[in-house]
Amino acid sequence: MKPFLLVLSAPSGGGKTTIAKMLLQGREDLGYSVSATTRPKRPDERNGVDYHFISHNEFLQRREKGEFLEWATYGGELYGTLKSEIEQIFSQGRHAVLDVEIDGARQIRRNFPNSLLLFVLPPSAEALVQRLMGRQTEDPALVRDRILRAADELGAVDEYDYAILNEDLVVAVAQVAAILEAESWRVARQDTMPEFIGQLKHDVVKAAEKIGRQSPVHSRQSPDKHRNAGS
Ligand code: ADP
Numbered sequence: 219m220k221p222f223l224l225v226l227s228a229p230s231g232g233g234k235t236t237i238a239k240m241l242l243q244g245r246e247d248l249g250y251s252v253s254a255t256t257r258p259k260r261p262d263e264r265n266g267v268d269y270h271f272i273s274h275n276e277f278l279q280r281r282e283k284g285e286f287l288e289w290a291t292y293g294g295e296l297y298g299t300l301k302s303e304i305e306q307i308f309s310q311g312r313h314a315v316l317d318v319e320i321d322g323a324r325q326i327r328r329n330f331p332n333s334l335l336l337f338v339l340p341p342s343a344e345a346l347v348q349r350l351m352g353r354q355t356e357d358p359a360l361v362r363d364r365i366l367r368a369a370d371e372l373g374a375v376d377e378y379d380y381a382i383l384n385e386d387l388v389v390a391v392a393q394v395a396a397i398l399e400a401e402s403w404r405v406a407r408q409d410t411m412p413e414f415i416g417q418l419k420h421d422v423v424k425a426a427e428k429i430g431r432q433s434p435v436h437s438r439q440s441p442d443k444h445r446n447a448g449s
């Protein structure tokens with residue numbers, strides 16, 4: 219099957235990173251695209267695993283060289299998907315899972331129309347605030363900025379292919395997996411389909427010809443005879 223980009227977006231704290239990480243566990247068909255960012259590393263994050271943490275200058279230089287598939291500014295920091303990440307994932311025949319905000323998702327939609335865009339919704343404003351505060355990764359002022367941005371981000375949901383509610387994490391991950399499963403059967407996503415259909419058509423015609431040669435056409439029972447048979 220043709221590998222494609224699975225884009226996950228959500229307001230900060232919506233749960234997209236958690237869902238992406240859970241989804242990838244034990245799945246050989248998916249690869250996580252590690253983004254580059256200029257924002258400071260959080261204590262629990264690992265360079266090269268969660269993000270490629272780079273300086274502002276390096277980001278600008280690499281952007282100039284055309285190394286990014288898409289990029290955006292969020293909370294005054296730069297974030298971007300490296301083309302090299304996607305090339306590596308695709309070369310392994312895997313679909314790439316991207317955790318990207320809405321501007322980046324729009325760029326991906328424009329440039330890669332066969333991408334799958336999925337929006338993760340929090341069940342309520344309270345849950346979103348609680349999760350974001352509970353994560354304890356941002357100062358209260360930054361948490362406020364992120365929640366304010368959430369209102370804008372929610373306005374973009376109708377640009378996505380799917381929206382799922384992240385109330386119960388296990389259910390949400392199962393829903394994403396179900397969407398992926400269904401999408402993988404789309405005719406346009408099955409690159410071996412034209413070849414298979416071509417062969418099948420050829421074989422069907424041959425099979426029909428063979429039947430035509432083998433069995434002479436027998437006269438059918440008249441409808442009246444058939445109707446009387448059970449009486
Ligand atoms: P995002 O990547 O969208 O900013 P995270 O994946 O970091 O969000 O999730 C934010 C916080 O909410 C994390 O502490 C995570 O463990 C928690 N979380 C995510 N989904 C759920 C859920 N369904 N129920 C309870 N807590 C959740």
Ligand code: 5GP
Nearest residue numbers: 253254289290292297298299317318319322
């Ligand atoms: P965080 O700082 O919480 O890790 O991420 C902040 C926002 O940046 C989130 O909405 C996240 O989806 C987004 N983001 C992360 N990586 C990328 C990326 O490569 N490109 C874009 N456009 N957004 C990203």
